[in-house]
Amino acid sequence: ETGVTQTPRHLVMGMTNKKSLKCEQHLGHNAMYWYKQSAKKPLELMFVYNFKEQTENNSVPSRFSPECPNSSHLFLHLHTLQPEDSALYLCASSQDRISTGGNEKLFFGSGTQLSVL
Amino acid sequence: SQKIEQNSEALNIQEGKTATLTCNYTNYSPAYLQWYRQDPGRGPVFLLLIRENEKEKRKERLKVTFDTTLKQSLFHITASQPADSATYLCALATGRRALTFGSGTRLQVQP
Numbered sequence: 145e146t147g148v149t150q151t152p153r154h155l156v157m158g159m160t161n162k163k164s165l166k167c168e169q170h171l172g173h174n175a176m177y178w179y180k181q182s183a184k185k186p187l188e189l190m191f192v193y194n195f196k197e198q199t200e201n202n203s204v205p206s207r208f209s210p211e212c213p214n215s216s217h218l219f220l221h222l223h224t225l226q227p228e229d230s231a232l233y234l235c236a237s238s239q240d241r242i243s244t245g246g247n248e249k250l251f252f253g254s255g256t257q258l259s260v261l
Numbered sequence: 262s263q264k265i266e267q268n269s270e271a272l273n274i275q276e277g278k279t280a281t282l283t284c285n286y287t288n289y290s291p292a293y294l295q296w297y298r299q300d301p302g303r304g305p306v307f308l309l310l311i312r313e314n315e316k317e318k319r320k321e322r323l324k325v326t327f328d329t330t331l332k333q334s335l336f337h338i339t340a341s342q343p344a345d346s347a348t349y350l351c352a353l354a355t356g357r358r359a360l361t362f363g364s365g366t367r368l369q370v371q372p
């Protein structure tokens with residue numbers, strides 16, 4: 145166990161559904177991240193939160209809406225997704241935000257495998 | 262454009278041999294580079310970090326080198342075992358507020 149828990153592990157949804165992905169970290173970290181992993185493609189950064197504040201939105205479509213109520217919890221709200229959004233969605237945390245002067249490493253959850261029909 | 266390339270999508274080796282995985286990057290000046298292991302259906306797990314002013318890092322059977330002139334990192338697993346079979350990802354700290362990842366190399370160690 146990495147200390148980062150994601151639920152659900154698997155999700156199938158229609159294009160008109162609304163669903164949410166949940167991530168919780170028990171490591172006392174200050175930074176949290178959402179990454180998208182599609183088959184045979186690199187992990188794509190979606191959002192970064194540091195001390196509950198969003199510090200990066202990597203040009204993600206508005207049908208993905210993140211929420212970070214506190215440093216331990218991160219949500220990704222999904223609405224009117226497209227079939228090409230089917231992927232593994234990974235949550236990660238780090239003690240502090242990634243910076244060139246630090247040595248931060250990421251702790252990942254097991255991901256939510258999302259299928260959009 | 263900025264790119265991170267990891268050698269061949271898949272690498273097959275015999276048990277006991279040394280596996281060498283490559284990570285090349287262009288148009289980045291990373292402060293440090295990390296390697297992660299990912300098993301099917303799981304998130305990546307951190308293995309090693311090497312800074313730009315370090316040439317080599319070791320941890321048990323793992324060794325990482327970092328050549329900022331060649332813009333390349335090599336990841337070695339010595340005395341490989343079937344349990345080492347997984348996808349290995351390199352990631353760069355490039356000044357953004359998160360790591361940028363390569364697409365990974367899938368290693369298969371045959372018994």
